[in-house]
Amino acid sequence: MTTAHERQQKILDSLSENEACTIHGLAELLSVSAMTIHRDLDKLEKEGVVVKVHGGAILRPDTEKNAESASSCPMCKQSIRSQLAFVLQLENGEQKQACCPHCGLMMSKMQNPALMLATDFLRGNKVNALQATYLIKPDLKTCCSPAVIAFASSEDAQRFQQGFGGEIMVFSEAKSFLSSTHAPPENM
Numbered sequence: 490m491t492t493a494h495e496r497q498q499k500i501l502d503s504l505s506e507n508e509a510c511t512i513h514g515l516a517e518l519l520s521v522s523a524m525t526i527h528r529d530l531d532k533l534e535k536e537g538v539v540v541k542v543h544g545g546a547i548l549r550p551d552t553e554k555n556a557e558s559a560s561s562c563p564m565c566k567q568s569i570r571s572q573l574a575f576v577l578q579l580e581n582g583e584q585k586q587a588c589c590p591h592c593g594l595m596m597s598k599m600q601n602p603a604l605m606l607a608t609d610f611l612r613g614n615k616v617n618a619l620q621a622t623y624l625i626k627p628d629l630k631t632c633c634s635p636a637v638i639a640f641a642s643s644e645d646a647q648r649f650q651q652g653f654g655g656e657i658m659v660f661s662e663a664k665s666f667l668s669s670t671h672a673p674p675e676n677m
């Protein structure tokens with residue numbers, strides 16, 4: 490028997506993992522009735538943490554756990570999720586943050602940063618972007634298309650690739666791949 494508070498915490502956990510959950514799915518997950526989930530979501534919505542959508546709920550975008558400030562990506566203007574963030578430290582000390590390796594790699598072409606950090610998609614820690622392994626176009630929706638996610642270890646990237654597909658690349662390959670998808674040949 491879980492308390493309402495524990496249940497609501499679990500709802501938030503599963504929303505932050507999956508972005509969106511159905512009432513049916515949550516009821517099954519927590520072995521309670523859909524009515525109970527409805528009530529929990531009503532309460533969470535009043536608190537301003539979730540938004541109810543037809544048949545389910547999503548986390549309110551700006552209250553997402555660990556959101557690193559309310560900043561948005563300089564490339565695509567989408568909000569930055571900590572799991573994907575890509576940091577560029579410029580020569581003049583300025584720091585810029587892109588929403589994901591996709592935009593980060595595109596920015597690195599223009600900014601010539603002194604240091605770049607990618608976020609390990611599985612573990613959430615920052616890794617030197619030059620040494621990270623990238624998975625391009627996995628079967629996964631991220632902020633930008635084609636999706637690009639980063640891993641500290643190539644083993645993790647390979648394991649992830651087995652489940653989600655996509656192509657494994659090192660920094661330079663990922664960067665030139667993105668340049669080729671963004672710049673039509675006639676502009677070269």
Ligand SMILES: [Zn+2]
Nearest residue numbers: 562565588592
């Ligand atoms: Zn972006």
Ligand SMILES: [Zn+2]
Nearest residue numbers: 588589632633
């Ligand atoms: Zn992005």
